[in-house]
Amino acid sequence: MLYALIDIGSNTVRMAIYRIEGGRAEMLMKKKHAVGLAAHLKDGIMQQSGIDRTVEIVNGFRAFLLPFGIENVVAFTTAALRNARNSAEAVGEIERRTGLSIRIITGDEEAEYDFIGAVHGLKEDSGVIIDIGGASTELVAFKNRAILTKTSLPIGSLALYANHVKALLPTAKEIAVMREEVERIIRSEEAFVSIRETSLVGIGGTFKGASALCSAMFHQEAASTHLAVETIEEMIRYFSFAGVLTMDMTVLLMKNVPERMHTVMPGLVIADVLAGWFHAKEITYSDSGVREGYIYAEILK
Structure with a gap:
């Protein structure tokens, strides 16, 4: 079975595609964009520029996956969005505009x-x-x-x-x-x-x-x-x-x-x-x- 994992990090936003069979995971390919989300924090607030750029990249990843019929898509985010004072609002907007559920993983x-x-x-x-x-x-x-x-x-x-x-x-x-x-x-x-x-x-x-x-x-x-x-x-x-x-x-x-x-x-x-x-x-x-x-x-x- 093929899975796509999207990792919305503080430096980069990455997507890695894995074949998962028999209890093993083999990475087939990965794509990444150096966004620097942490630099889009101002006074602890994730700025609209960071949200918009993340939406653009995630939607690009989803478009890339369409011809391959990969439906198992998992997304999570780490410190930059986790620690933002408007974390829930920012992640919620990204979810609405991409149609993808995003898990905020704790430290x-x-x-x-x-x-x-x-x-x-x-x-x-x-x-x-x-x-x-x-x-x-x-x-x-x-x-x-x-x-x-x-x-x-x-x-x-x-x-x-x-x-x-x-x-x-x-x-x-x-x-x-x-x-x-x-x-x-x-x-x-x-x-x-x-x-x-x-x-x-x-x-x-x-x-x-x-x-x-x-x-x-x-x-x-x-x-x-x-x-x-x-x-x-x-x-x-x-x-x-x-x-x-x-x-x-x-x-x-x-x-x-x-x-x-x-x-x-x-x-x-x-x-x-x-x-x-x-x-x-x-x-x-x-x-x-x-x-x-x-x-x-x-x-x-």
Whole structure:
């Protein structure tokens, strides 16, 4: 049976099409648009521009599905719409104008789906999963492949960029300010205070982009699935920049993170602070996450 999953995220709106048979899910293709919904929040209110753009994209996805006769369409949304003060009104308008029911998943649910999706492809039995989104960051601590604790931090790569960065790339001063904000937020998470010396697993677009950027910068043959913390810190230093980008910088960004040029450094600041907090020396990238977790938890249950 074919299913289409539409994920209305804070950075991107994605649709992935899966063949689900015999208790397994195979992704056939995916389409995405970099919308940056988190940047359409003003004083906590989702602006009409964000609603209109989401409606346009979702209706485009639905039109794409028509020739294939795919009727199993599931849509959910995460932090940008979840945290908006007018969340119910904004989602309701999107539903009316697209004819599609949209589930607002909670921060806890998002973290749990992250875990379920990632753990299927993990070798690690214990560790912490990190999913850096545009408006939130989910953390899931697990041991013996079972969840110990989970949380959704009110900080994301696009939100950091919108609040603290004036140009395309952050300056050293802006990076310092972002670090302070992330450190303040993680210190408030009592459930994670005692978790140290653990394996970290990164999922989502920030880590996918960082893996590609790392491979290009350090001339690796394939996208790296193991990001050393010292490498993350070197990338942040290299792209801490004020002024016109060099040709080398331009080529690296355009080839490897064309849709995340402005958010990849704020995302890496979050990753670096968390790695320091957990005393980790590297972060392992996993390509499975919230959408796969949703399938296993809600469709294949």
